[in-house]
Each structure stands twice: as structure tokens, then as C-alpha cells.
Amino acid sequence: MIGRQIRRVPAVVLLVLLSVLTLRAWLDVGDEPLTYSNKANGLAGITWAASVAADGRLAVEVGYRFSNDDEHSLNLYVPDGSRFLRVDGTPISASNGTNATVTVQSTATVSYELPGKVTRYRDGALLRLAQVNTSSLAGDEGLFPCPRCYLDGIGYGDSPVYGALAVPAADEVHLQFLGLSRVRSVADADQMRFVGIDHGTEDVSMVAVLPSESVPGLTARDGTVAQALAAVKAELKPSGEPFHSPHRPPHGDRSAAIILTICLGAIIAWVIVRLLWTAGTRAARRAAAPLTGVSDFADVRSVRPTNLEPALAGALVGDETRGDRSVVAATILELTRRKVIEFSGNDSRRFTLSMSPGARGDTPFEQAVIDALRLDDDPPVRIERTSPHLWGEHPEQVTLRLKRALVRAARRQKLIRLSVPALLLVPLTIAMGVVAITGTTGGVKFAWFVTVVGPLLALAAVASSGFVLTAAGRTEQAHWVEYAKWLRTNEHLAQAEPWSVSTYGRILADAAALGAAPEVARCLSPSKLGRA
């Protein structure tokens, strides 16, 4: 019950999860973990760059990089009002200035200027490169229209989009995209860079909130930029395209990886210490074991190791022994041996336990058992309890109360102490998940998974390890385990009944606590299973 070791399976699974989490954080550091697998044939990538002038005019450049040297016919569509339209630096004629067809090879760069796309408000400015045509996005009014549709020889698939928006106070810019997902961004002093995946190599549109000071040449309109943004979003809603904001940070923080590593190291170190501790316990047990090769010493373990009260001995032995046992039953037997409690009857299925009003225990746990038997009678009166209703209507509450009393008694005797690492493991696991969520970009879903599942695993691994044995406790445990083995060889004890304590004396109390007197344990324990 006390000092149980960490459970190996959940502990191992937890360590693997946390190791992967930490490993991913390191893979994430200083690099973009953004990946895609369904590459669009013919197109290696798209680059979009723009600068915003003080009067809100945009200078825009859209670059297409092809993955082959084939000639591609580019049906060019640029936003209404685009000026100075050029392809690869050469001015071109275009119908209404917005539509043209050119043949390109290897790369193509379309550049133009675009006024009227920024609206300034007192608290910010809205750059809008997005329009909706009844129920779909107007691709030619966005960053670029569907490359797969307007560029010959581009197959189905995804394409990476690399971008940069040059604007003063770029670190205050908030980008939102339609058609571009899994976006990462990073801001320098005067430039916001981004990268994302154009799924299906379709239209990509964008709305950006800029600081008002970035376009001082524009007159500020009434209203707020938030209202304007909400209005634009409502207008674009019929397109059915979701908005995608860049993940932050753009790549994993080194500090996040370091924190995760330290946490993981601490957990591993704790596990190692626990393993060493366990090894130490085994060594102490071996030291306490009789010399099996020398028969003369064989009954050394038949001697009661110390004067520890039976309940504490049972608690220390914990899972090291098998069989039904009860520290409460052991205490009742000890009290009976000392005539504090009396039994009447000779049928273990129905007998009476009686106790005088002045009954007192010699130890805190004995007193707790007496108090529990009184069932809160005040003032104390003589009590008579008939089995199987010794513990009233709520034996589970009695079990819980006595468990706490036993832990207090063991701590008072310095046999156990709080295990700080075990108590910290759950919050530490949650913290690692949170650090991974906030400090990394790759595998955020996995980090969420660890944040939810990790604490449960941690709890399962150390559920009973909130307290650990002290050195004195481990020594006591080693001796009492050996004593328990010897007691279990006695078949008479196994079949003994509660009132047999008058015959066997204290040894029956020890047997009840150490799993060698299951019948007695079942009769007297408040727990249904007969185990405390």
C-alpha cells in the first residue's frame, strides 16, 4: 500500500511519449518543420512579395518556379486597377490592364502596382487582397489566381508558397489567408515573411491588419479596423473558405527544446534513482533473509523482527506479500489480545465485538480504529457490533479514514516520506505538453495528445508512489517480508478465527497484517475484499 514502486508499463510508455515530444522539439529548432507530400506536377513553388507605400499603394511581385524546362502558357489575371504590369521585368500589354497571355519557361515573375487596397482607420489599416464572386473567391483579386487553372502543364497537387510583405512596423502585422494553410510567419523590423501550403494549387487570397502608422499618407476613416475586418470576413463568408492565420512561433524555440530536455532528464533521473532505490531495497531484503544454506539458522525469520505495531508492519510490507490481509483486522486482534476489545460467539459469519466506553489504544492508529468502531458515538458508550456489520453503513468511508490515519502514523514513525518527484510528475508532464504546444510548430497535435494522455499515464505510473519508504522503512520492510513468508507457512494461522487470538496471541495480529491469516482479515476488515 505504501512505497509501491512505479508501474513499469505506463512509466515506459510515458517516457517514450515524452522522449518523442522532446526529440520533435529539437528537430523543430531553427528550421521549418512544414512539410507536404502531394506535390503539384510542374510547379516547384510560388513566391509572392509586396511592399506597402505610405499612401497605401502596393508594389507586387508574383513568381512561379517550374519544376521542368517546358514552355508554359500563362493566362495572366491580376487584380482590377493593377498598374505597370510586367512579366519578367518586361512591360506587357493587357486587356483592360488585367488580362494577358504569355509564354514562360523555368520561371515567371509577374509584377505590378496596386493602389486602393489599403484602408486606414485610427487604430490600424486593413490591406485587403480578397474578393468574393457570389459564392466563390475571385482568384484574380487575391495574391494570385489558381496557378493550376491558368498555367498550362501544372498538375493536381499542393504547392508551397513563400511570401514577404514589406511594411513599416512589420512585427505588428497580422496576416490571414484564404486558400493558404499551415502558414508560418516571421517578422523583421520592416518585413513580414511567411510560408504556407497552397492545397490543390488554387487561388490564394489574403487580408492583413497593418499598423495605422504604416500608411500615413492615407486619410483615416471612421470606425475601427476590427469592425472593418469583421465586415470583410462576413462579406467573404459565402466563399466557404476558412481563414488561416500563421502559426506562432514560426519554428520551434530553442528554449522550449531545452526546457523539454531538462524536464525529460529530470524524469529519467528520477526513474533511475527509483530503480537504484529498488535495488537497494532488494539488497536489504537479501541481507535480512536467513542463510538458506545453513539449516541451523533457518528459523531466524520466525522471530518477530521488531516491536513495530502490526498495522505499520502490514503497511510497510505492501505488495511484497500475497494473500488477503488487513491492518485493521490486525489492530483489532492486537486490541483483543490486550482485552480492550472482546469477542463473543464462535461462528466467523456471525459474532459480536464489544468494547467498553473507556477503551483506548496505545498508538494513534489503534485509537483511530477504536474511534472508527464507535461510529462517532458521543459521549463514548459501550458498543457491541455484530458481524458482518461491524463498520456501519459506510465501510468504504471508514477504510479511507483509516488509510489516512495509517499514513500519518507511518510518517510520524519516519517510516515513509513524501515523494516530491512523484507528486511533481503529473504537473511536469502537463508543463512539458504546454511548452511543446507553445514553443514548437511541428507536431502540435502530438503535443496536445501528450498534454492530455501524459498526465494520465503519469498518474497511472505513480498512483501509489506519493509516499516512499525511508531507509528505516526499507529495512523494516525487508525484515517483515521475510517474517511474512514464515507466517504463511503456518496453516493453522490461515484458518484461525478472530477469537483464536486468545490462543495464538500477537502472532495472529501479525499474520492478519501480513497476509498469513486471510480468514481473520476477511471477518474484521471494513473493506469488502478483506484487504486494507
Next chain:
Amino acid sequence: MIAATVLIGCSGTAVHMPDAGAIPIPTLQTLPSDLSRSPQLRALQPRDTAGLEISSESAAAELLPAALTALRASADAPTKLSRLAIYSDSVDFTYEQNGINGRSVSAVYRPGQEMNFATPTYDDSATFEIDAIEPKVPAALVEAIERQVPNGKVTNLDLNVSSSYGFGLVWNIDVEDARGSLANVFATLDGAIVAVDMS
């Protein structure tokens, strides 16, 4: 290690954030002092008209300063126009009379003649300030375009919102050669040639 290998193996093509400065940032065009060096004018390419005579005459853009002066001196002294067109022999105005929205008057300026004013009609076209017009720009544009297309003529310059397409308020300039209509050139009021449409 197995988990790491699986994670890396399933990750697909990596996409990396572009380094600072890796993506060239485009800059805005500046207005050349000589409009014939307007970069966008290179999109206007002459056609082969060998053996053909052009019948059209150039628009008389040099008339605009005098036409504007005459208009300002007229009884209505308008401040807002809804249309300004320059032809080979006249400058036509449509203006908002006495600031009354929708009350529109057409006026034609011909050199050596009195300005001709039509009866007011209803017209709610968008208007623009006369003062926004730079009188000497059209002539410079005509000269620049005709230098780029020696076998062509600028036959008409039109300034109104509806023929400016999405460019804001720009001059819509018709260019013809001996084969007929060659292009429309769009230029801002300060003379910046912003687009050429040869379709």
C-alpha cells in the same frame, strides 16, 4: 529512435521559411521627367503599316490649356467635370452646372471660335475637380506615344471615370495606325503611363 525515424520518414517534402532578404521586395515606379521614357510605353509596339497611309489626325492636346481657361471664364465657371475629351480639332467638356448634381452641360472648345454650350441635360456620372487636371500633360503624352509609335497617331484622349476602368481617374488614350485602332493607353493625371491595352 524508431519513433523518430517514422516521424521523419513520413514527413514529406520540407518547406522552409525564406531567409531575410531571400525574396526581393518590389519597389514602386517613379515618374520619368521625359514621358517618352515611361517604362510601360515599351508594351506599345508599332505594327507593320508599310505602304499604308494613316488618315487620322493627332488629337490637339496643346489646345487644353486654352480650353480650360475659356471654360473657367464662362458664365457657369464650373469646378467639376464629368468628362473631358480631346479630339483633333476640339476639346469637349461635360460639367456639373452650378454644383447641381445631375444637371449636366456639354461645352465644346474650338480654337478661334466662341465656346459652344449645349442645353443642360440630366447626367449623374461621377465628377472630378477641374483643378486636378494638369493642362500640359496630355500634350506630353501625345508626344511620347507618337515617338514610340512613329507610324501611329493619338486620335483621342478621354478623361472620365467610366472609361478609366479600374485604374481610378486616368486618361484613356486612343492610338491608331494605318491599319486602324492600335491600342488604348492609360495614363494618370500626372502623366504616368500605367497600362497599355493592344487587344
